[in-house]
Amino acid sequence: MYRESIKLFHELDHxxxxxxxxxxxxxxxxxxxxxGRSLRLAGAAAALRQNxxxxxxxxxxxxxxxxxxxxxxxxxxxxxxAAWMEGRALPIEKAIEEALVSDASSC
Numbered sequence: 001m002y003r004e005s006i007k008l009f010h011e012l013d014h015x016x017x018x019x020x021x022x023x024x025x026x027x028x029x030x031x032x033x034x035x036g037r038s039l040r041l042a043g044a045a046a047a048l049r050q051n052x053x054x055x056x057x058x059x060x061x062x063x064x065x066x067x068x069x070x071x072x073x074x075x076x077x078x079x080x081x082a083a084w085m086e087g088r089a090l091p092i093e094k095a096i097e098e099a100l101v102s103d104a105s106s107c
Contacts, residue, residue, distance in 0.1 A: 025099040035074035043087025044095035
């Protein structure tokens, strides 16, 4: 359902929905021990949220950070920062492609 939803949100230009789903895919990647992919997707979602002026609430941010914690722990600070920055620089279409590389579940 997430795979279909992110495609539909992108087609509808519903950026907040795309950001939310990128976060879900990031959490799933963290749970699957795909640390670099997780942080790239989370970085892409953060950049999109910043661009549209739709920040997470404090509770949402806390939950997301808890889900991303394993990914951050798996990578050295510089590698984690690099993955995050790569994600922030990804065009939205590329971020969606990366999200769709494997199946994902929710945070």
